[in-house]
Amino acid sequence: MGMTRRKFLAATAGAGAGLMAGALAPSGGRAAASGTIRLLAHSSYNEDSDKAIQKIGAAFAAKHGATFVGEFIDQPQVAAKLTAEEQAQAGHDIVDLQDNLPAIHREFLVPLDDVVADITKSFGPFYDVAKRSGYVGGHWLSVPWLGNSELGVYRADYFAQVGERAPQTWDDLLRAAAKLKRAGHPVGIAISQTEDSNAALYPLLWSFGGSVTDAAGRLTIDSPATGAALDYVRKLAAQMEPAVYSWDDSSNNKYMLSGRGSYTINAPSIYLTAKQNHLAFAGAVKHAQPPAGVKGRFFYVDIHGWGVFKFSQNIDLSKQFLRSMYTAESQKLFLTLGEGYDMPVLPHFDVNPPYAADPQLRPQVGYMPHAHLASYPAAPDARAEKAYQTFVIPNMFARAAQGASNKDAIAFAMKALKDIGYA
Amino acid sequence: MVGSPARRAIWAYAGAAPFVVFALFPFAWMLITSVKKDAELYDLAQNPFLIRTGITWDHYRFLFEQTAFPLWLRNSVLVAVSSTAASVVLALLAAYALARMRFRYAEGVSTFIFVVYLMPTTLLFLPLARLVSLLHLANTLWSLIVTYPAFMVPFITWMLAAYLAAIPKDLEESALVDGCTRLGALRRIVLPLARPGIITATLFGFTLAWSEFIYALTFISTTNLKTVTAGVVVDLIRGDVFYWGSLMAGALTASLPVVVLFSLFLDHYVSGLTAGAVKG
Numbered sequence: 001m002g003m004t005r006r007k008f009l010a011a012t013a014g015a016g017a018g019l020m021a022g023a024l025a026p027s028g029g030r031a032a033a034s035g036t037i038r039l040l041a042h043s044s045y046n047e048d049s050d051k052a053i054q055k056i057g058a059a060f061a062a063k064h065g066a067t068f069v070g071e072f073i074d075q076p077q078v079a080a081k082l083t084a085e086e087q088a089q090a091g092h093d094i095v096d097l098q099d100n101l102p103a104i105h106r107e108f109l110v111p112l113d114d115v116v117a118d119i120t121k122s123f124g125p126f127y128d129v130a131k132r133s134g135y136v137g138g139h140w141l142s143v144p145w146l147g148n149s150e151l152g153v154y155r156a157d158y159f160a161q162v163g164e165r166a167p168q169t170w171d172d173l174l175r176a177a178a179k180l181k182r183a184g185h186p187v188g189i190a191i192s193q194t195e196d197s198n199a200a201l202y203p204l205l206w207s208f209g210g211s212v213t214d215a216a217g218r219l220t221i222d223s224p225a226t227g228a229a230l231d232y233v234r235k236l237a238a239q240m241e242p243a244v245y246s247w248d249d250s251s252n253n254k255y256m257l258s259g260r261g262s263y264t265i266n267a268p269s270i271y272l273t274a275k276q277n278h279l280a281f282a283g284a285v286k287h288a289q290p291p292a293g294v295k296g297r298f299f300y301v302d303i304h305g306w307g308v309f310k311f312s313q314n315i316d317l318s319k320q321f322l323r324s325m326y327t328a329e330s331q332k333l334f335l336t337l338g339e340g341y342d343m344p345v346l347p348h349f350d351v352n353p354p355y356a357a358d359p360q361l362r363p364q365v366g367y368m369p370h371a372h373l374a375s376y377p378a379a380p381d382a383r384a385e386k387a388y389q390t391f392v393i394p395n396m397f398a399r400a401a402q403g404a405s406n407k408d409a410i411a412f413a414m415k416a417l418k419d420i421g422y423a
Numbered sequence: 424m425v426g427s428p429a430r431r432a433i434w435a436y437a438g439a440a441p442f443v444v445f446a447l448f449p450f451a452w453m454l455i456t457s458v459k460k461d462a463e464l465y466d467l468a469q470n471p472f473l474i475r476t477g478i479t480w481d482h483y484r485f486l487f488e489q490t491a492f493p494l495w496l497r498n499s500v501l502v503a504v505s506s507t508a509a510s511v512v513l514a515l516l517a518a519y520a521l522a523r524m525r526f527r528y529a530e531g532v533s534t535f536i537f538v539v540y541l542m543p544t545t546l547l548f549l550p551l552a553r554l555v556s557l558l559h560l561a562n563t564l565w566s567l568i569v570t571y572p573a574f575m576v577p578f579i580t581w582m583l584a585a586y587l588a589a590i591p592k593d594l595e596e597s598a599l600v601d602g603c604t605r606l607g608a609l610r611r612i613v614l615p616l617a618r619p620g621i622i623t624a625t626l627f628g629f630t631l632a633w634s635e636f637i638y639a640l641t642f643i644s645t646t647n648l649k650t651v652t653a654g655v656v657v658d659l660i661r662g663d664v665f666y667w668g669s670l671m672a673g674a675l676t677a678s679l680p681v682v683v684l685f686s687l688f689l690d691h692y693v694s695g696l697t698a699g700a701v702k703g
Binding site: 038040042043044045046047069071072073074075077080081083084085087088089090091092195196249250252253254255257258259260266267269273277279341 | 461462465466467468548549550552553555556561637640641642644645646656657658660661662663664665
């Protein structure tokens with residue numbers, strides 16, 4: 001006869017009890033035994049980048065009779081994880097710290113001056129922008145590991161169809177955008193609450209001479225330069241699809257990979273995905289440096305570095321592991337498997353990185369010396385991180401582009417920034 | 424009249440149809456997206472509700488073979504079942520006390536439980552992280568089994584207290600007069616009568632535990648120990664690349680146990696929700 005509800009439940013309960021007995025038994029997922037290094041990192045676009053770290057860790061563990069456990073989570077979730085571990089005073093030994101995070105978590109981090117001294121003795125100093133992230137209050141609290149660029153990503157075939165070349169200035173882009181919209185392939189830059197929007201709009205603001213603060217951290221957002229940037233984005237937004245106001249980080253990727261989009265600002269993931277999936281138009285996807293404004297060309301970068309928590313049971317072993325990540329072999333492995341999504345933070349390894357063989361990734365060579373963090377021109381701090389995470393600048397541009405006056409849009413940003421703690 | 428029952432049925436189904444479409448739309452979307460080829464998913468010119476270039480099972484293959492999805496499902500089942508069982512037992516005793524017993528500050532306790540129920544779980548994860556560390560449960564499934572009742576017990580207590588209060592006291596009082604203990608009356612009289620309410624509250628509690636995210640993310644790091652909510656997001660979103668096909672496959676597959684459970688107990692669930700709607 002057919003299965004009754006009672007029999008089904010009895011059968012599944014029996015099987016479930018067996019599963020539970022096995023899975024809930026004390027296991028290796030507990031607090032790390034001594035000699036185990038646990039590393040927390042963001043999961044890279046390219047899974048092979050994570051595998052490179054795993055390989056370096058495994059090699060180190062084998063050499064030192066230790067255990068290495070690498071755990072990779074989505075970038076937006078790293079901050080929550082760090083805070084929870086600080087509260088619990090337990091968790092990972094080595095953690096991924098992006099941009100402002102070393103300054104924010106300084107109370108919980110071990111100074112790594114000795115590690116950096118050994119690295120720089122072998123390979124020379126880090127890039128200035130990398131140092132700005134990792135060097136806090138007179139100490140290295142994070143050893144910089146990689147930089148992620150934001151380039152102009154464009155369809156060379158669409159631009160050629162409308163008689164344009166890769167835009168060198170924002171005015172070039174605006175002129176091309178009108179033609180591309182008529183041709184059915186609009187440009188697309190996120191003006192929404194997403195990291196891509198920060199990454200595009202901060203350097204745009206700088207290129208018009210505007211900035212959130214001055215070098216001392218005093219508010220300078222209320223300026224004619226900001227007004228000029230707002231006027232520009234208003235015009236550019238009129239040539240884009242309205243969906244840009246609700247894009248997330250994957251949206252501009254989808255837009256370009258669908259074949260509809262003609263230009264965006266992004267890391268090399270669009271180009272690399274098109275190449276990996278053998279999309280028909282992959283050869284037409286090209287990179288250019290971000291457009292220049294009246295005050296020049298500005299490069300935005302995200303810096304990721306490694307910090308060691310003070311509560312770690314394996315501080316010395318962690319430091320030894322960090323040193324092993326900065327050997328020529330480790331750097332070559334990481335940069336090769338990264339396929340160009342991650343840039344080196346040491347000029348020594350940026351002379352001829354493995355990805356430079358690809359002409360489409362060559363715009364990244366020489367990117368780092370001119371790059372800035374989101375807090376530019378001020379030093380990274382918690383306020384800059386809060387402004388970044390609450391998307392004050394994208395929201396300001398979105399208001400202006402959707403009808404608010406420059407005065408109202410700037411007033412909104414001023415209030416939001418003052419609420420964060422700026423003066 | 425002939426045709427009148429048929430006409431009533433047609434009107435009933437027509438009235439329910441929009442709600443059914445609304446409820447099933449997410450599942451249809453997930454199913455269609457999970458079997459579409461990547462090239463068609465990226466093509467914005469295509470109709471999202473149609474599959475033009477053929478079905479692919481690659482997203483499911485990737486999900487089950489290249490990620491730890493089966494382990495995440497297992498972990499979710501273990502955590503949800505264990506925490507729900509513990510929470511229902513605790514909540515039933517609390518609800519019975521609140522519904523039946525007169526004691527000092529009973530109203531205050533009831534209000535307190537309701538206030539705790541209203542507290543967002545995201546506010547609790549920091550102090551709970553400390554607690555998990557003190558108990559040496561970090562990065563184990565026990566960290567979730569122990570912490571989930573923090574928000575499940577108030578919720579289930581609140582649901583059950585209302586249900587138990589609607590059961591006539593006379594039956595228990597008769598049992599007590601006949602020499603039954605309070606616990607005996609609870610077990611022999613109240614529980615059988617309260618079964619629909621208990622099942623309803625259990626189902627809601629299970630759904631809460633099954634879909635919880637923030638604790639699963641912060642208390643567990645090891646990939647093989649993640650629950651399905653945290654695992655799917657972590658492994659199928661890499662930077663600015665979302666593996667949409669596999670994400671939808673994961674979301675659809677993960678929703679099936681809850682759907683099956685609700686289907687199995689549909690009659691009790693409906694009865695539990697509507698109990699007290701009509702005064703006897």
